[in-house]
Amino acid sequence: MKIFKYIPLFVVSLISFDLLGQPPIKQLPNVIKKYEIELTRPWRSGLLKVETQYSRISVEAHDIDYIDIEIHDLQGQNAEYNSLDPNRWDDVEAPFTFVENENDVIIEELAESETGLLILIKVPEKFSVKLRSELEDVFVFDLRGQIEANTKAGNIVLTRIYGSAVANSESGNIDAYYKEVTPRYPHALSTLRGDLKLVLPTNSSTNVFIGCNNGKVKSEYPTRTSGKSDQNERIKIIKTGMGEASIGLRTYYGNVSIYKS
Amino acid sequence: MKKKEVEELLQKYLEGKTSVEDEQLLNRHTQDPYYLDEIGFYKEAKEQELPNTFDETITNSIKLLSKRSFIHLAPILKIAAVLLLVFLSVSLVRMNTTYNELLTKMEAIQSTLAVTLIDHRSVHLKLKALKFAEELPEIKPELSRSLIDLLNNDENVNVRMAVVETMAGFSENEYIKTEFIRSLKKQESFLVRAILVENLINMNDPAIIEEMTKMIEDDRTELELRNQIKEMIL
Numbered sequence: 002m003k004i005f006k007y008i009p010l011f012v013v014s015l016i017s018f019d020l021l022g023q024p025p026i027k028q029l030p031n032v033i034k035k036y037e038i039e040l041t042r043p044w045r046s047g048l049l050k051v052e053t054q055y056s057r058i059s060v061e062a063h064d065i066d067y068i069d070i071e072i073h074d075l076q077g078q079n080a081e082y083n084s085l086d087p088n089r090w091d092d093v094e095a096p097f098t099f100v101e102n103e104n105d106v107i108i109e110e111l112a113e114s115e116t117g118l119l120i121l122i123k124v125p126e127k128f129s130v131k132l133r134s135e136l137e138d139v140f141v142f143d144l145r146g147q148i149e150a151n152t153k154a155g156n157i158v159l160t161r162i163y164g165s166a167v168a169n170s171e172s173g174n175i176d177a178y179y180k181e182v183t184p185r186y187p188h189a190l191s192t193l194r195g196d197l198k199l200v201l202p203t204n205s206s207t208n209v210f211i212g213c214n215n216g217k218v219k220s221e222y223p224t225r226t227s228g229k230s231d232q233n234e235r236i237k238i239i240k241t242g243m244g245e246a247s248i249g250l251r252t253y254y255g256n257v258s259i260y261k262s
Numbered sequence: 263m264k265k266k267e268v269e270e271l272l273q274k275y276l277e278g279k280t281s282v283e284d285e286q287l288l289n290r291h292t293q294d295p296y297y298l299d300e301i302g303f304y305k306e307a308k309e310q311e312l313p314n315t316f317d318e319t320i321t322n323s324i325k326l327l328s329k330r331s332f333i334h335l336a337p338i339l340k341i342a343a344v345l346l347l348v349f350l351s352v353s354l355v356r357m358n359t360t361y362n363e364l365l366t367k368m369e370a371i372q373s374t375l376a377v378t379l380i381d382h383r384s385v386h387l388k389l390k391a392l393k394f395a396e397e398l399p400e401i402k403p404e405l406s407r408s409l410i411d412l413l414n415n416d417e418n419v420n421v422r423m424a425v426v427e428t429m430a431g432f433s434e435n436e437y438i439k440t441e442f443i444r445s446l447k448k449q450e451s452f453l454v455r456a457i458l459v460e461n462l463i464n465m466n467d468p469a470i471i472e473e474m475t476k477m478i479e480d481d482r483t484e485l486e487l488r489n490q491i492k493e494m495i496l
Contacts, residue, residue, distance in 0.1 A: 065332045129384075147386045149418070169419045172483075184457070186386040187393055189420035193453050214456065214490070251423060253453055 007157045033118075034072040040104050043067065044144055046127035047104025053133070054110055056118040057155070059140040062126040068106055069123040072097070128162070138173070147186065156195070170195050174255070178262070184246035191251040199250060199259045206242030209259065210249045213237070216256035276450035359360075369398055373405050380408050385418045392428045400433045412439045414448050422454045439465060443473050456487060463494045472493060 023208045040047060043066035051058050057075065083252050097120065100107040108120065124130070129146035132139050136157040141148050145163040156173040159166050167184035182188070182205045190197055197218070201207060213220055217228040218224060239259060250257055271288050273281045280288065372394050379391030395405060406429075413425040429438050442462050449455045459477075462470050476490050477483045483491075 083327065149385050151418070165386050167418070167420050187389040187424070189389060189424065191420055191423065192449075192455060194416065213458070249420070249424065249427075251453065251454055253459070 002026055011103070032071050033074050034070075036070040036099065038068040038070065038099065038101050038106055040067060040125075042104050045104055045138065046125070046129065047071045047106065047123050048091045048129050048131065049100075049106045049108070049122065050131045051108045051120065051122070051133070053120065053137065054111055054112075054135045055137060056115040056134065056139040057139070058118050058132050058134050059119060060119045060130050060132065060142070060144065061121070061123050061126065062124050062143040068101075070099070070108070071121040072117040073121060075119050089230040125210065127147070129245045139168075143180075150161045166190065170187060174198070176200075177203065177213070181205075182248065187250040189251075190248070192255055193252070195252065196255040197250050197252050197257045199248065199257075200262045201241060201259065203261050204242070206245040207240075208244040208247050209239040209241075210234075210247070211237040211239070211257050211259075212249075212251040213255075213257045216252055216254060218259075220255045220257075220259040222259060283386060325335075373398060375403050377405055377408050380412055386411065386419055388416070388421050389419075389424055390422045396428045396431060401429070401435060401438075403437075406437055406441075407434065410438075410445070413441075413445050419451050419453060422449070422451065423457050426454065426457050426461055429463070433461075433465040439467060439470060443470070446477075452484065452487070456490060459491055460494070463491065 007010065018209075049060065049068065073136045096118070098107075098111065098113045099107050108122070120177045123188070124144075126145045128144065129148070130141060130144065131149045133151045134139070135152070136154045137152070139150045139152055139157045141150065141159045141162075141247045143161045143163070145217050147157060147164050147167070148162065148165075148166040150159070152170040152173055154171045154172045155170065155177045157168045157170050159168065159175075159177045159180060161180045163183070165183055165188050166177055167189045168177070170192045172194045173192065175190045175192055176198040177190055178203055182201060184206070188197070200208065201209075201222075209222075211224070218237055220239060222239045222241060222254070224239050226237055268288070271280065271284055274284060275288060310330070319393055341398070370437075376391040376394040376398075379387045381478075382388060382391075384494075395401065395409065400410075409425050409429055413422055414420055416425075426442070429435075429442070432438055434476075438470065441456055446458050449458065463474060474495060476496075478488050478491050
């Protein structure tokens with residue numbers, strides 16, 4: 002079967018994800034559909050909004066002035082796409098709708114969508130994103146705009162963040178690798194059952210407020226307990242530099258780990 | 263006695279080195295009209311001679327003169343000092359009033375800005391608005407209503423949690439306590455309910471503790487939440 006020849010590649014990419022903190026999705030080749038959306042005002046930043054039920058979302062920022070969308074079949078389970086000659090991909094209707102309105106691009110998954118799809122989107126660097134996947138993972142790379150990511154059962158991985166991030170997952174983990182921590186907006190990462198992993202640049206100037214009800218807090222930075230919640234010692238604070246930016250971390254059942262990059 | 267010897271005696275007399283015999287000898291010659299003028303000159307010169315303590319006297323005189331000048335100016339300086347103090351006090355009071363007015367205006371602007379940003383679609387701006395609200399000394403009714411509306415209706419869990427943590431800073435406000443208890447029944451997110459419970463119990467209000475006790479006894483309350491309340495109350 003076609004999928005088997007990609008298993009070693011998948012394994013390698015999984016290992017590289019563990020070692021380098023990079024998700025493997027970039028190397029998966031089953032592209033089943035491609036789109037390019039021209040922006041009405043390419044010189045301006047814009048907002049990309051993606052909502053899916055079953056599909057994994059990955060957004061990469063590049064030095065481009067358009068939006069590029071690729072739909073991948075991750076598991077090779079979608080027979081319709083797999084049986085197609087690549088030259089005939091255009092004949093297939095993608096299970097998504099695309100709307101562009103003055104640099105705001107909205108991508109929504111159709112209700113009858115298949116499982117195991119990945120929607121890989123390349124956006125201009127200054128774009129902001131609002132991403133939601135009910136059951137799958139969300140990845141964001143190199144974005145300088147604002148990131149809002151939500152999932153119920155999936156994980157959220159934010160890599161090389163330059164802008165601000167607000168993310169919530171009910172059952173999944175959240176990993177946030179900051180390149181810069183902007184003090185312009187507060188950052189907030191929360192999960193009910195998952196773990197939180199935060200990697201801060203060594204020169205950051207940040208206050209991190211950690212609320213961890215039942216898990217453990219592991220940090221490469223010294224922590225202190227907030228005066229406000231001494232009663233139950235649930236809020237811990239880390240201060241790096243002058244503490245100009247603010248990051249709120251909250252998990253009820255999970256653990257929190259904070260590293261220096 | 264020769265003229266030269268008399269002159270030498272007169273010189274010694276002037277220098278105060280004459281002995282009793284010298285002076286008697288000199289007195290005898292003073293009767294001579296020839297020497298009379300010369301002796302008169304020497305006597306006058308000796309009387310006018312400057313004292314040994316000349317420098318000291320001059321210094322004392324200067325000091326006295328300076329003291330006299332300062333004492334002379336003292337009343338003017340006192341009046342000037344009083345006027346300066348009055349001026350400074352008035353300026354400080356005015357500055358303080360202006361500062362307080364500015365502070366009040368700033369707080370009003372900050373409060374209005376918070377209300378405006380709360381209505382924005384971006385979660386980042388909403389969180390920024392909550393940071394503005396957190397810095398206010400008191401929370402105005404309009405802002406309280408907007409925040410409670412945000413707590414009960416915003417789709418983002420992080421925003422709702424941030425509202426709880428911001429408003430918990432104004433725990434003396436009865437409206438906030440009542441709305442927090444009401445909101446417990448409206449929240450779908452367990453995480454938001456848990457944070458509401460945590461902050462409500464931290465308010466140390468007997469009425470809230472009573473409500474929390476009811477929640478422990480209510481079977482509809484999640485087991486984890488009941489355990490959290492028990493752990494915090496007991």
